[in-house]
Amino acid sequence: ETGVTQSPTHLIKTRGQQVTLRCSSQSGHNTVSWYQQALGQGPQFIFQYYREEENGRGNFPPRFSGLQFPNYSSELNVNALELDDSALYLCASSRTIFQETQYFGPGTRLLVL
């Protein structure tokens, strides 16, 4: 196990609702990245947080937002949920912003009805 934890494990929401997913990074890691993995696809980069600020963003709309806290834990918020947001959401941590290896948590599976 990587030491990266995510909650909840599963979530069901309806279209238009808002959702918050949580991640605790591995001890000593200060950089957190979020990925979306749709069914049958590879993970897609959403954004990265370092020192409580967004450090880079993938091709996702502004209704996907995040936070990083002083203890390096992180949240992913998605507003105005759409059916296509149904996916496995993965959090990954790395020791620093410069370390290339990312260690993933078990993910949160989100179903939007």
Next chain:
Amino acid sequence: AQSVAQPEDQVNVAEGNPLTVKCTYSVSGNPYLFWYVQYPNRGLQFLLKYITGDNLVKGSYGFEAEFNKSQTSFHLKKPSALVSDSALYFCAVRVIQGAQKLVFGQGTRLTINP
């Protein structure tokens, strides 16, 4: 665009036989390449990476990967497959666009038959 491709959606191998899961890359400059494995209802587990140096990289659970610059490939290998190796395997490349992010292939489902 920097990317990786996994040409096989599925690979089937008999237990005890050698296995290969293929990956090719398209990257400007020197690539940083990774292999991850995903078991059912689990996140991604890091197997190995290539940054520089020896073209044969050894990783977890007896896996290794061979970096071939002329063929732009980074194939994952194991000399003797186990049934427990059955999982979804992802190749990834590091891309720096503001952040260091991983760009993943579509994945290859590996099935080891007893």
